[in-house]
Amino acid sequence: MSACGAEPGLISIDQALSLIQQRTQVLGVEIIDLNSALHRYLAENVYSNINLPMFSQSAVDGYAIHADDVIQADATFALIGEIRAGQSAEFELKHGQAVRIFTGAQIPNGTTTVARQEIVKTLENQTIQISETLKSHADIRDIGEEISVGQCLAEKGQQLTVGAIAALSMAGIQQIQVFQYPKVAVVITGDEVAETVEDFASGKIFDANAPLIQAWFKQRNQTVDIFHVADTEQAVKTLLADLSQNYQLILTTGGVSVGDYDFIRPVALDLGFEQIFWKVKQKPGKPMFFAELQKTDQTSCYLLGLPGNPAAVYVGMQIYTSTLLDAFQGQASSLQWFSAELSHDLKADARERFLRMSVQFDQAKLKVQSLAKQQSHMLSNLMQANCLVRIPAGDKIEAGQIVQGIFI
């Protein structure tokens, strides 16, 4: 609300993101089934073992024909058989011959063109007649015209979207090597947080952070283990000591400021975590904390301490946790920053801000408009927001200025 901003020593958002990328050790690789790889990143180039199409095939339902060059209208051919999709082409077409064929079926040797069924008349005596001029090599999908054996299908670092999974499946890929995804524990601090309705009492509040984080990971098809901890040094210490042995990432909410009951940072330091940064010159989420515990087995456990205010947690997940998870998997941040025109003035702020906004497309132009209720303890505008926009610190920002954002 006040007095937050001009403190010296805070690092910038870019510095924080850069430290996350530099200081996070990439996890190992593993081989998994392609059908369970949604959202994961390839750890190796994938090359094709096959041609695509795998064989020259018909692009239509029609007739494969052996003819010289262009076929003139009314030409006739002897029908010698049929090839369905999925059958191998055992025929050898000779001049003047045709076979019935279906979309995707292998064309027989000797095929010079394919006549789609709409331009073919079947006559008596196993004869067909073509009703239009037909060029050579019509409606043939050539072997390897999309992909040839040995060609790179996907490069290391490719994220496995729905489309990427489909394209790899088509080339017969069933298992792939991907970067490991960290095992994540989430620690919700704060005696004020009611865990259940029964638990709720005067002075306690409902918890938005655990449902927020759980849904955030669910959207990425990942699960996390959630722990609640009391605001005592001993409880925090016991829990973090335990989790640091069994997880690669501990995400915490609350307890990272300088209040008398903010135990996350002192306890982490006490347990041997090395501070990578603490406090970012941003709004919301200033007291964010990032630390690494190097363990005796040469692996590390990282702790990303998000402030307890739900808006800070939301921004922390969308911007920082996202970048951190990419770093664990050997990737630069996958955040897709758009540029957009601000629809109105914004007053100055000493800190860089992430504002929840509404983006609209107007004749190929993106325009963003801020929403009310941006304070860090408020979330209700997420019902309307569809983007998170980064607003530079310092001077007043004027309508028409270009800003960067991500879709949410």
Next chain:
Amino acid sequence: MSACGAEPGLISIDQALSLIQQRTQVLGVEIIDLNSALHRYLAENVYSNINLPMFSQSAVDGYAIHADDVIQADATFALIGEIRAGQSAEFELKHGQAVRIFTGAQIPNGTTTVARQEIVKTLENQTIQISETLKSHADIRDIGEEISVGQCLAEKGQQLTVGAIAALSMAGIQQIQVFQYPKVAVVITGDEVAETVEDFASGKIFDANAPLIQAWFKQRNQTVDIFHVADTEQAVKTLLADLSQNYQLILTTGGVSVGDYDFIRPVALDLGFEQIFWKVKQKPGKPMFFAELQKTDQTSCYLLGLPGNPAAVYVGMQIYTSTLLDAFQGQASSLQWFSAELSHDLKADARERFLRMSVQFDQAKLKVQSLAKQQSHMLSNLMQANCLVRIPAGDKIEAGQIVQGIFI
């Protein structure tokens, strides 16, 4: 490849989408846990039972003070106790008194302002001194300033995004009424489709469609049951008859064209399905089929028959299945069409097209560029594509023209 386009009788993309929306019966409602509601749609308005904040609270770690109006620098106050977040405020502050307080903790009765700890010095004898002028009502979050009891938190039809789930959780909402999601069966037709590596033989191809559809639903945190069926009328009939009794939506791939082995449509009609449309003037995906079976219990089973080519399946899922699933849940299509400037000319086509493209943001402007290998049997450009762009039928399209697309 050819001769597809100018046929009379085909309906347009808009007509097909409109028929899906008009003809799909909205499913019933159900009450589910908020934490399992990601991506679902609210079936009722949700009103708040509480104020947010639930009580007037401190926005900072500091001191709650009872003073007259503005406090001048160097003023002192008697420290009478402490209130932590999560504790109820049992104090009654009198003039000249202060209590230690933490972010989110309830301010006691009598509080006129809060002094953040950075501007407070603790003296001897339980006295504190304020080092800067401090206005009245500083750093107080008022009860109900975000949400008041009875206020509408979210409207019927709101999609439950991560942010919406967090915002509702914060107001203590744990269960919500949502529209039911249909039970979906997926039927993969085509004797040419190899189901497993062992199954693979000359003339067969690897199946991209089942992995594509499975991943598409997984991305939406839904599961589907997948069935493969041989290209015989009897096999298709037995399967569809069975599925139509147990599912609300049957999605099929392949078998909807006019080939001799395209059994989906004739079998569906034979089983009593009523055709809503067949064939859309689009590329890819012309022979798409949509039908409804009205059952004796007044419910319906719908069949969306996608062509077998994987690009047609991809477009079919992104555009049509998406719209259909929204319709089942009582919603207009949730497709978010952006507008963008085309970076290059495109040759004319008699059919409207969905092209896989790459979108870039250039100073608040969206620019789209088409990718190679757009044919309906090709998918490899989905490694690079990040949007699907709708290109009008008819004339040549010129660089700079505004087109509509969706992010993928």
